[in-house]
Amino acid sequence: MLKGIYVFNPTTNFDEMFQNCVNWGINWIVTPAYIFQKESFQLCKKKYEIKICVIFAVYNQQEYLEKHPEDYCITSIGKEAKYEQRWLHFACPSSNRFIEHQKNELTDFLNKMAPDMIALDFIRFYVFWERVYPKTSILDIDDGCYCERCLDNFETYRDQPLGERTARWIKINALSEWAKWKCEIIEKMVKELTEIIHMQNSHLPIMIKTVPWLSESFGGAIRSIAGQDLEILSPDVDFICPMTYSYMTKHPSQSIHEVASEQQQISHKKIIPCIQVNKAYLDEDISKEKFDEMLQYGLQAPSAGVILFLYETFKEDLEKQEIFKQRILST
Numbered sequence: 001m002l003k004g005i006y007v008f009n010p011t012t013n014f015d016e017m018f019q020n021c022v023n024w025g026i027n028w029i030v031t032p033a034y035i036f037q038k039e040s041f042q043l044c045k046k047k048y049e050i051k052i053c054v055i056f057a058v059y060n061q062q063e064y065l066e067k068h069p070e071d072y073c074i075t076s077i078g079k080e081a082k083y084e085q086r087w088l089h090f091a092c093p094s095s096n097r098f099i100e101h102q103k104n105e106l107t108d109f110l111n112k113m114a115p116d117m118i119a120l121d122f123i124r125f126y127v128f129w130e131r132v133y134p135k136t137s138i139l140d141i142d143d144g145c146y147c148e149r150c151l152d153n154f155e156t157y158r159d160q161p162l163g164e165r166t167a168r169w170i171k172i173n174a175l176s177e178w179a180k181w182k183c184e185i186i187e188k189m190v191k192e193l194t195e196i197i198h199m200q201n202s203h204l205p206i207m208i209k210t211v212p213w214l215s216e217s218f219g220g221a222i223r224s225i226a227g228q229d230l231e232i233l234s235p236d237v238d239f240i241c242p243m244t245y246s247y248m249t250k251h252p253s254q255s256i257h258e259v260a261s262e263q264q265q266i267s268h269k270k271i272i273p274c275i276q277v278n279k280a281y282l283d284e285d286i287s288k289e290k291f292d293e294m295l296q297y298g299l300q301a302p303s304a305g306v307i308l309f310l311y312e313t314f315k316e317d318l319e320k321q322e323i324f325k326q327r328i329l330s331t
Ligand SMILES: [Zn+2]
Pocket: 073, 074, 092, 093, 094, 095, 145, 146, 147, 148, 149, 150, 151
C-alpha cells in the first residue's frame, strides 16, 4: 500500500522529516523537483527506505509565464489564469512553444535525477476546482482556455465557426465537442510526456493527478471543464491520484470513496486518493474525528493507498498522527 505525504516547503528540516515519516509509517514522499534536487534532501534520502515521487507541474509554470505572458491560459471571464497568493499560473494547453518548453524541462530533469515515480500534476485545462462547491452550474465554473489560439483551433476542429466566441455560447451550444477537443489535447500531452519518461527509464511508474469529480458531477465537467478522460488517459499511466479534498470543496467525506471507486472502475489502475489534514481556503479547522472519517473513506477498497496533504500541517498534529498510524496498521 502506498502511504504518502506531500512536502512543498524547501526550508524543511529533511533529516527530521524522513525520521518522522518512518515513525508514522509513511513509505512515499511526494515532492517537487526543487526539493528533490537539493543536496541535503538527497543525502537524507540515502539513509531511509522511503521512496520519492517527484511532481511535474505540467501546465502550472509561473517562471515561464512571467517571461511569456502571451502563453497564459485565458479564463472564461477573459483574464489571465493567475490567482491565489501567486501559486497558480496556468498555461494555455494549445501553445506549442510552452509544450516544447515543458518537454525539454522534463527531459533535462530525468537526465540528471532518478526519482522512484513521476506524478504529472496540473495535467488538465485550467479550473480552480478547490472552490467549485456542490450544486454549482457548469455555466458558473470559471475555466479555460478561451485565448484566440484555442478558439481558432476549436473552430477548425469542429469544422464550423462559433456562433459567439464566448465561454457561455460554447458551454450552451457546443459542450460535447468542447469536451472531446479538450480531452484529446490532454491525452496527446500525457502520451508525449510518458514517452519521454519511458525513454529514460521504461520501468519508472507514472501517476496522474485528477480533479475530484465523478463523471456526472457538474454536468460532466471532469471532461468538458478539466479535459480529463480517464478511459483514454489510463493506458499510459500506472497510478491515478484524485485530489479528494472533500473538506475544502464542501463535499461529504463519503465522496472520497465514491470518486476513488469510480476513477478506479474507469481506469483499472491503482487508485490513490489524497486526504486533507487541515484547513485550506475555508476558515474552519478539520477535527480529528473528521480527519479519521476522511482517512477511512480514503483507505476503503479499491484504494491502493493515500497521500496526506501535507507534511507541514501533519507534523503539528500529534492526535492525527496517532489516528493515521492506527488506521494504516489495521488496513
Ligand atoms: Zn489557449
